[in-house]
Amino acid sequence: MWDTVQETVNYIKGKINFDPEYGIILGSGLGGFTEEIEIEYVLPYEEIPNFPVSTVEGHKGALVFGTIGNKKVVAMQGRFHFYEGYSMKEVTFPVRVLKYLGIEKLIVSNASGGVNPNYKVGSIVIIKDHINFMPEHPLRGKNDERFGPRFVNMSQPYSVEMIAKAKLIAQEFNIEIHDGIYLGLQGPTFETLAEYKMVKILGADCVGMSTVPEVIVARHMELETFGVSIITDMGDEESILTVSHDEVLQAAKSAEPNLRMLIKELIIRN
Numbered sequence: 001m002w003d004t005v006q007e008t009v010n011y012i013k014g015k016i017n018f019d020p021e022y023g024i025i026l027g028s029g030l031g032g033f034t035e036e037i038e039i040e041y042v043l044p045y046e047e048i049p050n051f052p053v054s055t056v057e058g059h060k061g062a063l064v065f066g067t068i069g070n071k072k073v074v075a076m077q078g079r080f081h082f083y084e085g086y087s088m089k090e091v092t093f094p095v096r097v098l099k100y101l102g103i104e105k106l107i108v109s110n111a112s113g114g115v116n117p118n119y120k121v122g123s124i125v126i127i128k129d130h131i132n133f134m135p136e137h138p139l140r141g142k143n144d145e146r147f148g149p150r151f152v153n154m155s156q157p158y159s160v161e162m163i164a165k166a167k168l169i170a171q172e173f174n175i176e177i178h179d180g181i182y183l184g185l186q187g188p189t190f191e192t193l194a195e196y197k198m199v200k201i202l203g204a205d206c207v208g209m210s211t212v213p214e215v216i217v218a219r220h221m222e223l224e225t226f227g228v229s230i231i232t233d234m235g236d237e238e239s240i241l242t243v244s245h246d247e248v249l250q251a252a253k254s255a256e257p258n259l260r261m262l263i264k265e266l267i268i269r270n
Helices: 002-015 031-036 088-101 160-172 193-201 212-220 245-269
Strands: 022-026 038-044 062-068 071-077 105-114 124-132 177-184 206-208 224-234
Touching: 002 038, 002 088, 022 031, 022 088, 031 071, 031 245, 062 245, 071 088, 071 245, 088 212, 105 212, 105 245, 124 160, 124 212, 124 245, 160 177, 160 224, 160 245, 177 212, 177 224, 193 206, 206 224, 212 224, 224 245
Parallel strands: 022 071, 022 105, 105 224, 124 177, 177 206
Antiparallel strands: 038 062, 062 071, 105 206, 124 224
16 A cells, blocks of 8 residues: 555656645535635546446545645645445545645545434534444555554544634634534445434434545545535435435535535635
């Protein structure tokens, strides 16, 4: 893994002259955030050695390099999921590449189903913790100490400082936000009503099919991490009858302007 990551990093550095401070993983329907970036380079995934290629609608599949304010960023337009058939090491491979391109902070976004009755479709939820219900772990196997320790402390997977700043920004711009616990399931099916009830019983506020493996690997490499979710459906009897990927994308799009503002200001000020 180390040699493969370094090969990819060296290829990218050979193509561009850019040292990003922030990495951003753009989830379903959030690819428009790149409009906030003063773009300098775009590298399609298919041109990058060892990189997977996203197969999900709404995920464009490119690394976008540029600036937001005076901060240098690299954004992933599209992520990879375990349900696409990739291994967890492939799913999280880009996070390792971003680390060795120079990022110190990682922002992850996603679309998720809500079970907290205080949420509604379009709610923005800052992820304060997660529950890993994925069937595979990205750190399973021999550990390479060059990346990080064998046993990772996950007591604070999401940056307390970045969460506090995001809440202040949201208050300043009058953006309604919530915080909550995200539960990661494999997918690709949307949850049954019984599964939504299970998620709530387990203590989570929302559920999705990504993010958790990326955050685990980010913490393995001591990247400061901030996570945010857009609620695109609610886990109740009425909502689950009609939920579809198109509806998820539409709901994410409706909430995107506020989320874009929140993330942009967080990057500029942090």
